[in-house]
Amino acid sequence: MLPLFGDDRKRREINLGGRRTAATHDLILEQAKARRTEREDIRRKRDSAVRLQAWWRGLHEARRVRRQLRQTLAENVTGIVGLRCLAVLGQDEEALALWSNAVLGAGEESLFHLATGAEGSSWLVLIREVSYSLLKSAASAPRSPDAVSHLRILNALLSPAVCGKHLGDQGPVVSREITGYLLAREMYTLLSQAITGIAIDAKNTPSLPLIVPLITSPLTTFSSSPEQYQTALSALFTRILTIPLLPNRLPLSSLTELSSRLPLSALPQLPATFPADACALPTEPKIHLIANLAAFAPPRYKALPAAALSAYLELLGALLSSLPVNALDPPPPKPKSATTSKPWHTADSDTDSDDDSPVQVRVVSSFTAPAEPLPQLDARTSKRLQTLPAPAHLTALLQAAQRHPATQPQLFAFILSLSMAWPRKKDVVLGTAVAYAGGGLIRELWRGYVRGSVLGRDERAGAIMDPENAAQWPPLLLLTEMYTQALQTMGDDEFFSSAANSSAGRNPLSLDELIALSRRLLNIAFTLYWREDQRDVQEGTVPGLRGVRWEVVRETLTRCLQAIHGRDSRKPFTPEGHWHCTSQLDMSSFIEAAVLEEQRLTQPDVPQSRPLSKRQVAKLSPRLGVLHNIPFAIPFEIRVSIFRHFVANDMISQGYDRYGRRGRLRVSVRRDHIAEDGFDRLGDADLKAPIEIVFIDQFGQEEAGIDGGGVFKEFLTSLCKEVFDRDRGLWLANKKNELYPNPHSYAKEPHSLNWYRFIGRVLGKALYEGILVDVAFAGFFLAKWLGKQSFLDDLASLDPDLYNGLIFLKHYNGNPEDLSLTFTVDEEDLGVTKTTELIPNGSNIPVTRENRLQYITLVSHYRLTKQIRLQSEAFFEGLSQMIDTKWLRMFNQQELQILLGGVDTPIDLDDLRSHTNYGGLYDDNHPTIVMFWNVVNTFNQDQRKALLRFVTSCSRPPLLGFKELVPNFAIRDAGSDEARLPTSSTCVNLLKLPRYQSEKTLRDKLLQAIYSGAGFDLS
CATH class of the missing domain: 1.25.10 (Leucine-rich Repeat Variant)
Structure with missing residues (x-):
């Protein structure tokens, strides 16, 4: 029986009203939910207590059992x-x-x-x-x-x-x-x-x-x-x-x-x-x-x-191939200033820093980023x-592999991986491999592995990415790297004297072998640059080379090709057309496509007549890759034409018209102070604008006439004569009268550097306008225009005695330490001898048999590059304001000299005559003109060059023939007085020729004029 009172159980609430409100219903639900939650909490606590008690009993029992x-x-x-x-x-x-x-x-x-x-x-x-x-x-x-x-x-x-x-x-x-x-x-x-x-x-x-x-x-x-x-x-x-x-x-x-x-x-x-x-x-x-x-x-x-x-x-x-680049030897952090790029430095440029780190060819990150x-x-x-790349260790490995020839493929892959994984030691690794057995490893690579492979063969050029070629890539790439390294310390006399017919230490490959090798490398590089989908090249990896990208292979092959082509440019040894890939191209469409691609890159906002699809853009982009990296695959004349198109497009984008009056910059220059006035008036001017020169005579009066381009050409020609005068102290000349910056301290002063900057702008203006200047530069200095480093082969043109001394050291059979050389150079500046260390603590590091190639490279680099670093940088800064450095990379040193000063080749009289204009009484059939061409036809090449220099101020013909001479070569009637000598107006390429009655008189008077330097005639 339940108690009437005191029952603690909740009574059920009964609503006698007969109807529940919504609020009462919600309240009941909430109360039910709260009671359910309360019950769950009670059950959870009870279960936890049971588990805790069981754990404690188990622990207690385990302790008891463990004690037992x-x-x-x-x-x-x-x-x-x-x-x-x-x-x-x-x-x-x-x-x-x-x-x-x-x-x-x-x-x-x-x-x-x-x-x-x-x-x-x-x-x-x-x-x-x-x-x-x-x-x-x-x-x-x-x-x-x-x-x-x-x-x-x-x-x-x-x-x-x-x-x-x-x-x-x-x-x-x-x-x-x-x-x-x-x-x-x-x-x-x-x-x-x-x-x-x-x-x-x-x-x-x-x-x-x-x-x-x-x-x-x-x-x-x-x-x-x-x-x-x-x-x-x-x-x-x-x-x-x-x-x-x-x-x-x-x-x-x-x-x-x-x-x-x-x-x-x-x-x-x-x-x-x-x-x-x-x-x-x-x-x-x-x-x-x-x-x-x-x-x-x-x-x-x-x-x-x-x-x-x-x-x-x-x-x-x-293991080495799988490491991030520099993981074995992280480079020291660069100063903040080093991250600032300079406009004249290209991707391949040697920055010529003042630190004493060993000179390195630029190495692209070989493996994927860490x-x-x-x-x-x-x-x-x-x-x-550090023992891995040490010469002693590498030599021991090479000797071991020589005892077991079957291990050579693995040895090649190891050396290649070590040089790629450790860029700062690349020169040491490759140098040791090159020096081993007098270059025998290079010969073994070519004759035993590369020559018989299918890579780069004309009939298989398009199949280079096939996985079936995996085993053939390490020997080819190592051969390329080693031969590029060998060329750094190989003079031209060694290059053209192979080991087969000369003493040890000469060119390890014969010229015939080089012809075959370079053609294979060219086929591979061209195929990689020409691929429609460049993502495969930039992101894909090479079979047989763990983690190495195709882009790295392409740039490695490109460096070797450029080095071999440089030797061929100085002293040709390859057959006609060896370097050209024109059979794979339509030249007319190539020019158009290259110009369009450049325009799209430099002027992305310029509307096109019709939009290009992604496929078309991808197809156009390889042109510039070829032109900037292996330009010799395209004939020189085609590249010159493309260069002129680039300049014309740039002029249009700047809003200038070469022959119009709008935007012309009028500059007054005193005839007897051309260099100083040019420096003062044009130092900060926009030289891409058309410039109208007004000469001031010795009486302070403006000379009559309007500059239609000819007067500016005369100014530019006269200016070059003055600024390149060696008596000014800015330039020195080698034995071939080729100019390079003076390395002395005077030339590094701020005022002198401003002059170098101005001269760079002036020469850039000449290239921009297509005006030929009669000045020749040393090859190693021209190489810097292209962002290339100079090595031992260039030193012969600068310092023959030093070159011969380094060649002697390279082939010295005794102990090099007996020569008491250290990693220093001595130079005399204003009567004071200064010693410079080539590497840290270089004065205490002797030159040995193992490191002598490094010493040769560093000495060459110092003399050819570091001594003139500031002067070169100032010059390139001015040059790059006028000419995009990418445009210059379409040429090598010799071609750049031609672009600047014309072709040093025999003058084609038929071409000159077909592009000659006449004035006054003269026409092509006038008796005096007929006699003139008969006389000139009897001239030897020196006399013809003297005539051309007399009329145009430059002894070399234009690059693409006399149709490119602006204005055209012209002959004007200068009267009937046969006692007068012919005169010229070089500013407009005009010969003023009297009406001589006999060929003998015309010949005598013409030769007298061109060799006596008859003056410029304003009449």
Whole structure:
């Protein structure tokens, strides 16, 4: 019976109103939800309490059981019961220490006595588990005294000899079982943890000598089990040899033991996938693996069999190829100022900084950008890595590979990978390879590997990206890199004297071989530049070259082609049309497309007559790639025409009309102060605008006449004569009277640099207007206009004595140290001798047989580049204001000189006559004109050039013939007085010729005029 009062249960609320409101309904729902939540909380608390109580009871019971197991273990330490207790206890440091110390105290026999009785099978199962616990304990606290006991037991259990001593024939089987059990449970990871758990400077830790035998014991145990042997060997490389500073962590005796037992000869037994697996490691472990291999492997190169050496080189090459560029030797941070680009520097430009770092050919990032930051390497690791590119190490590898010719493909891939992964050491690596056996490696690469390959053959040029060609790329690319390097320290006399018919150290390839090689390289480079889809080139990688992009291959081949073509330009040795790829092109459409592409790049907002599709734009873009990188693939005349189109388009975009009056800049210049007035009046003027020159005579009066272009040409010609006068101190000349900037300190003063800047603008104006100037520049200085570096072959034109001395050093058979040379240069400036170091601490670094090529390169670079860096930069700054540097890159040095001063070739009289205008009484059939051409036809080439110079101020004909001479060559009637000499108006290319009555008189008077320098005639 329920109580009437005091019932604490809630009574059901009854609404007698007969109708519930909406608010009451919502309230009921909320109350029900709250009661449900309350019940859930109560149930959750009750369940948590039950679980907590169960956990506590379990923990309490486990502690009780563990105490009981420890007690049982203590009562029967060396028995099977104690072993079972130890296996159940697992990672119990107290129990493990008790058992280890008891077993060691009882003697080695106590470890194995249970294995031979009735409990033998149980013992083996239990001892495997206990071994694993011992290993984990030693790995977690390697410096503890107990770790020493654990490791001693492990060494006994994992030693087939020890096990065999106590167990007889079953001993090796037992040892194999235990080792396999541990190997399957990350044995090498735990050993690595044990080694790295000991400080590097704690070499006297007792556990270290006990760890080293465990590293190599599985390799002895599983010598007859290929699968387990591979597993152990792979783990040794990826877990142990990736430990930072491994040689520095081990005591000397252990280091010697590990080095002697390291199974380098077994490298061929690694799984086929191992190089890829190693390359998949993070960057830092890969670097430590390379550093440790560099420490352990070199002393054993001579003893390695061919298969092992091949596998070793393949592994090293793969690791290097998988590294981000500069990971082995991060470059020092550049100053902020170095990030500011200068307008006259092209992508290939040598910035000529004042630092003393070795001169480098620009290297494009060979591999993909790192997805992780470059590691900060310990100084000792960096020092060990420095042995890889060292000449002594590379020479040892080359000698080892020479004993085993089958290893050469892997050697080539390794050298190539090392040079690409370590750009700052590229010159040293390639230089050592080039110098080895007097360039014999280059010959071997060409004759043994490249010559027989299908890459670059005319009939297979389009199939270069086929994966089936993977094995042929490393030899070709290494050959290209090495030959480019060899050309840096090869003079022209050496280049044209092959090793086959001269002394050692000459050109390793014959001219016929160079013709075949250069044509193959040209085919490949042209195909890569000409591809419609350039994304394949920029992002795709090369088969056979792990991670190397096609773009890198293209630029590597381009550098070599440019160097070979440069030699051919100075002294031709290739057949007619060798460099041209015109059979693959329609020249008329090529010009139009190249001009349009340039216009779209420089004037993207200019509307086109009709929009171009992406496919059309992609198809047009390769033209500029060819023109800017391998321009010699296109005939010179075509490139000149394209250049003129570029200038014409630029003039239109600037809003200027060469022949109109709008926008003309009127400048007054005194005839006797042309250079000074030109500098003052035009220093800051926009020289792209049409310029009207007004000459002021000696009386201060303006000369009569209107400048239609001729007067400006005269001004420009006269200005060049003055500013390039060597007496002004800005320019020097070599023995061929070719000019280059004066390197002396006077020429580096701010006022002198302003003059160089002005002269650059003036010459840029001449190129812009197509006005030929009679000035010749040294080839090494012209190379700088194109963003190219100059090397030893250019030094002969500047300093023949120094050139001959460097050639002597290069081929010196004695010890170069006997010559007492250091990495310094002495120069005299204003009577004071100054010594400059070529590299840091260069005065204390002797020139040796190994580094003499580097010395030759640095001396050449200093004399040809660094001495005139400021002068050149100022000149290029002015030049680039007028001429886009990309336009100049369509030409080489010789072609640029032609573009500037005309063709130094025989004058074609038929071409000149067909483009000659006449004035006054003269026409083509006038008797005097007929006599004139008859007389000129009898002139030799020197006389014809003198005549051309007399009339036009330049002795060389225009690039594309006399149709390009602006204004055209002209002859005007100068009266009937036969006593008068012919005169000229060079500003308008006009010859004023009296009406002579005989050919003899005309000939005598004409020769007298052109050789006596008859004056400029204003009449």
